Ligand SMILES: Nc1ncnc2c1ncn2[C@@H]1O[C@H](COP(=O)(O)OP(=O)(O)O)[C@@H](O)[C@H]1O
């Protein structure tokens with residue numbers, strides 16, 4: 239068997255291809271950012287062709303940088319930004335529209351008019367929100383009445399980004415998704431793990447346009463370069479897998495464009511009463527599915543990106559650390575980056591971003607520090623909700639993702655949470671999780687126990703703030719959050 243496993247990680251801001259060895263260590267990577275297409279306030283799109291081309295390019299770049307060829311890969315897994323939707327023609331493979339991204343809020347009115355909140359939540363574990371795929375597909379179908387007719391004939395296909403990449407990587411051979419991605423469409427029943435006819439009728443989406451749902455670790459087909467594709471798993475679930483959170487009670491937080499905190503709840507879907515989502519964590523082959531509670535935060539790194547691209551405070555996200563570190567604190571400034579409304583635990587589509595508490599004294603450094611604090615306070619909101627749902631507080635938090643390179647932010651996180659924050663040796667746990675899931679199918683790794691043995695701690699941040707400072711900061715944060723409600727135009 240070949241010595242390496244590859245993973246496509248198609249994220250919100252960039253696409254990576256990563257190659258790992260048997261110990262789970264990174265051997266090579268290719269990475270490229272793609273365009274954020276922002277045609278109107280609240281709309282977020284990506285070019286599907288660009289995403290596929292970047293997938294191929296980064297795969298070739300990673301293989302070349304390691305002096306390897308496709309035949310050195312035993313298998314590959316695909317992991318992806320979830321919920322975002324593509325429609326394309328079966329006959330030509332031509333996309334009909336840009337990808338509508340998970341952060342896109344254009345369907346706010348549709349969400350309200352469709353209603354049936356309790357039923358949707360009961361079947362899917364998700365509250366009605368613009369975040370999920372169902373209303374995005376509905377919106378696309380509503381643009382042209384002939385599309386629904388063609389979709390019902392199976393001529394127009396709808397998929398999340400995994401399905402789009404799988405279709406293209408296999409030369410149009412495989413039209414499938416996995417349970418984790420399907421669980422974020424708001425069209426799949428959490429219990430039966432199939433498309434739910436009541437929801438399809440409610441959202442007006444023909445079943446004929448949707449892919450087959452498979453386990454996350456499963457045979458998905460063969461890429462045109464000859465490598466088997468043996469896992470498809472949504473990026474946040476992949477990070478849980480890569481962090482080897484295989485036992486109920488294990489949790490991780492991934493820091494990227496948004497933050498996503500997942501808690502493994504074992505074989506039973508646990509219903510949240512504190513604003514969290516119930517979702518499928520993963521399913522290995524024919525084993526029963528494993529479920530998770532999830533706190534999804536729409537904008538964390540997005541605030542750093544906004545300071546970089548829109549406000550022009552710095553040229554590179556990493557410089558946020560030096561700038562924020564040049565002041566002792568935020569000087570009372572609070573930045574609530576509610577660009578797409580607020581997700582967990584608030585679910586307020588009517589919220590919009592605000593920077594509060596400014597005087598002439600404040601500088602770019604204070605605002606940047608407030609942006610880092612916002613990442614940490616939003617995470618605390620979710621961790622608090624999780625403790626209430628699970629009945630026990632977390633004793634530590636395993637972290638990963640782009641922002642964990644920012645040591646100041648991770649120190650603030652330990653201070654604001656009051657528990658240690660621990661980063662593993664491989665911070666790219668999303669790609670690693672997809673590689674692990676594929677490697678299990680291929681028999682490259684024998685069991686989840688073998689994967690667990692690969693996990694290594696690289697750095698730990700301990701709390702330095704006294705509890706009253708932490709709580710006062712959090713109270714001020716929550717007061718600022720309330721001020722952002724109703725600022726959106728819906
Ligand atoms: N050193 C850093 N400090 C603060 N934010 C960062 C840093 N590096 C990256 N980011 C932010 O993290 C996000 C990218 O992280 P990544 O894990 O690649 O995200 P995604 O998977 O969402 O594309 C961007 O929003 C960027 O602004």
Ligand SMILES: O=P(O)(O)OC[C@H](O)CO
Pocket residue numbers: 248249250251318319320321340472473474494495496534
């Ligand atoms: O691509 P990321 O890392 O920003 O993750 C996006 C999430 O999957 C959205 O639910």
